[in-house]
Amino acid sequence: MVSRAPEGGSKVTNGRQLFIDGDARLKVSRRFRDVLASIAMDLGGVDRLSEGQKQIARRCAMLSVECEIMESAAVAGQPFDLDAYGQLTDRLGRAFQRLGLKRVMHDVMPDLGAYLTATAAGKSQDGLGAVTTADTTSAAERSASGPRGQ
Amino acid sequence: MTPFVTMRRALSDGHLLGAALGGDSWLAWRVLLIAAMGEPLTDDERAIFTKLTGREREPGERVDELWCVIGRRGGKSRAIAALLVYLATMAGYRAQLVSGERGVVLCLARTQEQSQVVLEYVAGIIEAAPILAEMVTRRAADSLTLFNRGATIVIAVRAASFRSVRGLTCVAAVADEIAFWQGEDG
Numbered sequence: 140m141v142s143r144a145p146e147g148g149s150k151v152t153n154g155r156q157l158f159i160d161g162d163a164r165l166k167v168s169r170r171f172r173d174v175l176a177s178i179a180m181d182l183g184g185v186d187r188l189s190e191g192q193k194q195i196a197r198r199c200a201m202l203s204v205e206c207e208i209m210e211s212a213a214v215a216g217q218p219f220d221l222d223a224y225g226q227l228t229d230r231l232g233r234a235f236q237r238l239g240l241k242r243v244m245h246d247v248m249p250d251l252g253a254y255l256t257a258t259a260a261g262k263s264q265d266g267l268g269a270v271t272t273a274d275t276t277s278a279a280e281r282s283a284s285g286p287r288g289q
Numbered sequence: 290m291t292p293f294v295t296m297r298r299a300l301s302d303g304h305l306l307g308a309a310l311g312g313d314s315w316l317a318w319r320v321l322l323i324a325a326m327g328e329p330l331t332d333d334e335r336a337i338f339t340k341l342t343g344r345e346r347e348p349g350e351r352v353d354e355l356w357c358v359i360g361r362r363g364g365k366s367r368a369i370a371a372l373l374v375y376l377a378t379m380a381g382y383r384a385q386l387v388s389g390e391r392g393v394v395l396c397l398a399r400t401q402e403q404s405q406v407v408l409e410y411v412a413g414i415i416e417a418a419p420i421l422a423e424m425v426t427r428r429a430a431d432s433l434t435l436f437n438r439g440a441t442i443v444i445a446v447r448a449a450s451f452r453s454v455r456g457l458t459c460v461a462a463v464a465d466e467i468a469f470w471q472g473e474d475g
Contacts, residue, residue: 248419248423250424251379254304255293
C-alpha cells in the first residue's frame with residue numbers, strides 16, 4: 140500500500156466530488172446522490188461505514204437508479220427488458236443483504252467524559268437540553284414520590 | 290477512590306442522578322449523601338444535617354463509613370441504589386485496582402431477594418440516565434457490569450454471608466439493614 144497525505148487524495152476520497160468524472164448536476168447523478176445518502180443514513184451515518192460498506196452502498200445506489208430508469212421507460216410505453224430488470228433487482232437484493240436491510244440507530248449519546256467536558260466548557264448540555272431545577276423536579280416527580288411514599 | 294463528579298452535581302443533574310432522588314421529600318437523603326462525600330452544605334442543608342446527626346457541621350472530608358438508622362419506608366433502598374450508581378460510575382479507582390482487576394461496588398442485604406430490590410433500583414436509575422446506561426456492558430441476575438474510564442466496575446448484590454463475599458475486590462460496600470443480619474450463632 141502506498142500512503143499518501145490527506146491533501147493528496149482524490150476529490151472522491153476527500154468527499155468533495157461524488158464521481159471520478161462526469162457531471163454531478165445531471166438528473167441521474169442527483170438521484171444517485173440522494174439514494175446513496177439514504178442508504179448511508181439507514182446504516183447509521185456515513186461516518187460509521189467502513190470503506191467496504193461505502194463501496195457496496197455505491198453499487199446499491201447505482202443499481203437502484205438503473206432500475207428506476209428502466210421503470211420510467213416502462214411506464215412511458217418504451218420497450219422493457221424484463222429479464223435485465225429482474226437480474227438487476229436480484230443483484231440489488233443480494234448487495235443490500237450484504238450491507239444490511241434494517242435501519243441502524245445513529246448513536247448520538249455522548250459518554251460521561253464527553254458530557255462532563257462539554258458542560259464544564261459551558262455548552263448547553265451539547266444538545267441534550269439544559270439542566271434545570273425544574274427538569275430535575277419533574278423527572279423526580281415522574282419517577283416516584285419520596286420516602287414513605289414509595 | 291477519586292470522584293470526578295461531585296455528589297451535589299450528580300444529584301442535581303437530570304442527565305445523571307437528578308431523577309433518582311429529586312424533589313423536596315428526598316432532600317434529607319441528598320444532604321446526607323453530599324455531606325458523606327465531604328462536600329460543603331448550604332446553611333439550610335446544614336440545619337437538616339444537624340437535625341439528623343446531632344453534629345454541628347458536616348465532616349468536610351469524605352467519610353470512610355456512613356451509618357444510618359432509618360425506619361421503615363425511609364427510602365433506604367433507593368438512596369442506597371443512588372449511592373451505588375454514583376460510586377460505580379462517577380468515581381475512579383485506578384489507585385486501588387491493578388490492570389485487568391475488576392472493582393466491585395457491593396451491596397449486601399439479609400437475603401438475596403432483598404438485595405435484588407436494590408439491584409432493580411440501580412437498574413432503574415441507570416436506565417433513566419442514557420449517559421450512564423452507555424457504560425453498562427453486562428447485566429446478570431445479581432450484578433451490573435460497567436466500563437468506567439478504562440476500568441471494569443461491577444455493581445453486585447449478595448445475601449449477607451461470609452461465603453458469598455470471598456474473592457471480591459470491593460472498592461465500596463453497602464450493608465443494607467445490617468440490624469437484621471443473622472450471625473453465625475443465629
